[in-house]
Amino acid sequence: MNSEVVQAVKKIRDEIVANYYAMKLNASGNFDKQTQVEEYPGGIRIVAPAYIYQMEDGRRPGTMPPISAIKQWIKDKNANAGTDIPEEAAYAIAYVIKRDGIKVPNEYNEGGVASKILTPELIKRVTVEVNRIISAEILTILTKKQ
Numbered sequence: 001m002n003s004e005v006v007q008a009v010k011k012i013r014d015e016i017v018a019n020y021y022a023m024k025l026n027a028s029g030n031f032d033k034q035t036q037v038e039e040y041p042g043g044i045r046i047v048a049p050a051y052i053y054q055m056e057d058g059r060r061p062g063t064m065p066p067i068s069a070i071k072q073w074i075k076d077k078n079a080n081a082g083t084d085i086p087e088e089a090a091y092a093i094a095y096v097i098k099r100d101g102i103k104v105p106n107e108y109n110e111g112g113v114a115s116k117i118l119t120p121e122l123i124k125r126v127t128v129e130v131n132r133i134i135s136a137e138i139l140t141i142l143t144k145k146q
Helices: 003-022 030-034 052-057 067-081 087-100 120-143
Strands: 036-040 043-047
Touching: 003 030, 003 036, 003 043, 003 120, 067 087
Parallel strands: none
Antiparallel strands: 036 043
16 A cells, blocks of 8 residues: 555544544543554455444443443543442443434534544545645656666
8 A cells, every 4th residue: 555545544544533532532541542543455444443433423322331341440540530420330431322322423522533633634634635745746757777
């Protein structure tokens, strides 16, 4: 993969992560660590934790999240955000999520952690940049002396 394309995608990843921190959504810091740029044959992509969908759109009621995940969230939140949530509250929190879901936007999350970055303007800008890179590569190939 062309290094300029990789750098452009990494910049988008960094903008998403910066927005995550600006929105104060960090509990464990795992989002930053788990949001990665992956190259694969013929392409490149940004891979984020599955819960990015809940940060964007919320969570429908009906299923209870794993108690272990809620306990870990409590530990992380207490350690990193200065809160004092008792771990015993994990079941109650999970039950409320099952009953009510999580609505986004809400007072803690306005939504848009990724979608505020991945705008039509950004897509146009990246498309123009990738076209420029590809055109330069093709021109280099065509003008290379045999």
